[in-house]
Amino acid sequence: MSKIAGRFQQLAAQGRKALIPYIVAGDPEMALTVPLMHALVAAGADIIELGVPFSDPMSEGPVIQKAHERALANGARLRDALDMVQTFRERDADTPVLLMGYANPVEHMGYGVFADRAAEAGVDGLLTVDIPPEEVAGVNAELHRVGMDNIFLVAPTTPSARIKAIVDQASGFIYYVALKGVTGAGNLDAADVARHLALIREHTTLPLAVGFGIKDAASARLVGASADGVVVGSALVACVARAASEGVDHEGLVRAASALVAEIRAGLDSIASR
Amino acid sequence: MTTEMTSRIFASVPDAEGRFGVYGGKFVAETLMSALSELEALYRKLSQDAEFQRELDEDLAHYVGRPSPLYEARRWSDRVGGARIYLKREDLNHTGAHKVNNTVGQALLAKHMGKRRVIAETGAGQHGVATATIAARLGLECHVFMGEEDVRRQALNVYRMKLLGATVVPVTSGSRTLKDAMNEAMRDWVTNVDDTFYVIGTVAGPHPYPMLVRDFQCVIGREARAQSLARTGRLPDALVACVGGGSNAIGLFHPFLEDEAVAMYGVEAGGHGVASGEHAAPLSAGTPGILHGNRTYLMQDEDGQIMHTHSVSAGLDYPGVGPEHSWLKDIGRVNYVTINDDEALRAFHDLTRTEGIMPALESAHALAYAEKLAATMTPEQHIIINLSGRGDKDIHTVADIDGTDF
Numbered sequence: 001m002s003k004i005a006g007r008f009q010q011l012a013a014q015g016r017k018a019l020i021p022y023i024v025a026g027d028p029e030m031a032l033t034v035p036l037m038h039a040l041v042a043a044g045a046d047i048i049e050l051g052v053p054f055s056d057p058m059s060e061g062p063v064i065q066k067a068h069e070r071a072l073a074n075g076a077r078l079r080d081a082l083d084m085v086q087t088f089r090e091r092d093a094d095t096p097v098l099l100m101g102y103a104n105p106v107e108h109m110g111y112g113v114f115a116d117r118a119a120e121a122g123v124d125g126l127l128t129v130d131i132p133p134e135e136v137a138g139v140n141a142e143l144h145r146v147g148m149d150n151i152f153l154v155a156p157t158t159p160s161a162r163i164k165a166i167v168d169q170a171s172g173f174i175y176y177v178a179l180k181g182v183t184g185a186g187n188l189d190a191a192d193v194a195r196h197l198a199l200i201r202e203h204t205t206l207p208l209a210v211g212f213g214i215k216d217a218a219s220a221r222l223v224g225a226s227a228d229g230v231v232v233g234s235a236l237v238a239c240v241a242r243a244a245s246e247g248v249d250h251e252g253l254v255r256a257a258s259a260l261v262a263e264i265r266a267g268l269d270s271i272a273s274r
Numbered sequence: 275m276t277t278e279m280t281s282r283i284f285a286s287v288p289d290a291e292g293r294f295g296v297y298g299g300k301f302v303a304e305t306l307m308s309a310l311s312e313l314e315a316l317y318r319k320l321s322q323d324a325e326f327q328r329e330l331d332e333d334l335a336h337y338v339g340r341p342s343p344l345y346e347a348r349r350w351s352d353r354v355g356g357a358r359i360y361l362k363r364e365d366l367n368h369t370g371a372h373k374v375n376n377t378v379g380q381a382l383l384a385k386h387m388g389k390r391r392v393i394a395e396t397g398a399g400q401h402g403v404a405t406a407t408i409a410a411r412l413g414l415e416c417h418v419f420m421g422e423e424d425v426r427r428q429a430l431n432v433y434r435m436k437l438l439g440a441t442v443v444p445v446t447s448g449s450r451t452l453k454d455a456m457n458e459a460m461r462d463w464v465t466n467v468d469d470t471f472y473v474i475g476t477v478a479g480p481h482p483y484p485m486l487v488r489d490f491q492c493v494i495g496r497e498a499r500a501q502s503l504a505r506t507g508r509l510p511d512a513l514v515a516c517v518g519g520g521s522n523a524i525g526l527f528h529p530f531l532e533d534e535a536v537a538m539y540g541v542e543a544g545g546h547g548v549a550s551g552e553h554a555a556p557l558s559a560g561t562p563g564i565l566h567g568n569r570t571y572l573m574q575d576e577d578g579q580i581m582h583t584h585s586v587s588a589g590l591d592y593p594g595v596g597p598e599h600s601w602l603k604d605i606g607r608v609n610y611v612t613i614n615d616d617e618a619l620r621a622f623h624d625l626t627r628t629e630g631i632m633p634a635l636e637s638a639h640a641l642a643y644a645e646k647l648a649a650t651m652t653p654e655q656h657i658i659i660n661l662s663g664r665g666d667k668d669i670h671t672v673a674d675i676d677g678t679d680f
Contacts, residue, residue: 108578
């Protein structure tokens with residue numbers, strides 16, 4: 001069983017929800033990514049989703065677009081993201097780490113080379129926004145060769161027949177996109193999310209995590225009631241960016257990020273304890 | 275290879291997955307996948323539908339003003355020497371470029387799908403104007419995404435779009451040019467996918483766009499082929515067209531692909547010279563990758579990041595190219611070459627002074643290459659150049675370079 005699947009199983013046994021924070025590798029500074037990853041775990045993260053900077057992040061709203069631009073300006077590339085995971089693994093062998101990004105940097109490195117290097121660095125899964133099941137055969141063969149999960153998106157616009165095709169290719173968990181839009185949009189509808197999750201569950205027993213539009217303890221609690229986990233991206237990236245722009249030192253910046261994650265953790269755990 | 279085999283190859287792309295060989299495909303976020311399937315299904319149905327074809331032909335004849343003339347540029351041919359040069363006058367279309375051939379077609383699709391809002395990306399502004407135009411005619415809400423840098427250098431077209439009732443959205447992310455406008459249009463589409471039709475302006479993007487934009491632009495080559503036969507009793511020896519995303523080029527080339535004796539030249543923007551790195555020539559100097567929903571040749575760095583491009587012509591300033599061009603390059607059917615900024619500018623002035631036809635800077639790239647090509651040919655041979663657009667929109671750019679203030 002993969003580390004990601006194991007973590008979901010363990011949480012389910014405890015009646016808890018997975019908290020999956022997202023940050024961009026190299027944002028706001030190269031040296032801060034690994035300390036941030038450790039701090040997120042200490043504050044209650046179950047899985048880390050590390051964004052791979054790309055010049056054309058088509059599915060991102062303004063907050064995460066700017067994070068990609070900052071990271072690229074700092075020189076962060078796919079190989080740096082892999083190095084950061086490798087460094088993270090020196091002190092944390094257990095927390096699953098997932099890379100999230102776009103097809104081209106992975107394709108350019110080569111699917112086989114990527115799979116080998118990612119496995120060696122200790123990456124547990126890959127989520128490429130722009131590789132749908134129709135195009136995934138090449139990359140999936142390489143990921144499966146090294147025992148890595150491929151995480152797929154299911155959207156509110158995904159019809160039932162496609163859900164089946166997607167879950168057939170997926171492992172680890174399914175990432176449900178809570179709204180039609182880019183990351184960080186605000187129009188979250190928890191009842192609609194719950195309806196869609198029920199639909200997906202007709203096709204799979206894989207855990208379901210929900211992202212896009214979850215920004216605080218309240219929204220996490222609302223969505224977490226029907227999901228197995230939540231992804232928090234833009235809110236966390238904005239929190240880090242705000243601290244950086246205010247000139248807060250490294251320690252203060254890490255503290256601000258930890259405080260947000262701890263607050264969302266408490267929100268999620270209040271569902272479990274009910 | 276027999277002629278029959280050749281024709282089967284050209285008719286077989288794209289395949290059911292939208293691939294041209296290894297290129298093309300559908301590399302987009304899941305949210306858009308069912309919208310693309312819906313569009314593909316509708317298009318496959320309507321493209322076989324006589325009533326839809328009649329509507330389209332009617333619009334092309336009476337709204338766009340087709341057929342466009344095939345004009346023999348006698349003085350310019352004499353001056354250049356060598357082959358006789360004919361210009362396919364897409365600059366005479368309504369709105370002044372080939373772009374409108376595609377927007378009338380996609381607007382009909384939008385109407386059949388019941389969408390009330392259209393969006394578009396634009397570089398030089400010609401596709402934005404063509405989309406705003408058809409939106410005005412059909413009473414559709416229209417948003418055009420345009421890089422901030424292009425908004426500055428194409429102020430005339432920005433104002434035209436506003437006059438037509440469109441909202442022009444300046445894009446400030448990334449390099450602030452066409453590729454970033456396309457990113458932003460995709461973001462809008464993913465947010466408003468229920469009521470919005472994305473009118474892509476070139477033969478790029480996810481399947482089915484490269485196929486349907488090609489089909490709508492093929493009217494250029496079909497007419498040119500018939501006009502050449504009627505006027506000269508034979509086919510041309512060579513075709514020349516500029517290639518940014520590549521819609522005017524594929525429109526001219528495609529109906530001639532099976533005519534093995536017709537040579538084809540796609541002219542990319544060499545900018546300050548391919549060796550300088552400041553250009554927009556992915557087919558000549560790039561490598562395959564994935565951007566904007568398809569696999570194609572791209573200008574990218576060693577880490578797969580998309581590079582900034584440069585061209586004096588906003589419409590060619592794009593780091594990718596339509597996937598069918600990538601395939602045509604690999605199989606060797608079309609030759610892809612480059613023309614630098616200064617050569618294109620010289621051709622702009624030459625044609626204006628010798629024929630009284632002011633070409634778009636994009637089309638001037640094709641003219642400049644045809645000059646070189648014609649000189650290697652004989653007066654019995656013919657070249658057709660796609661004069662894809664008129665140059666009014668570029669007057670400010672040309673004046674700035676000449677140091678003229680008006």
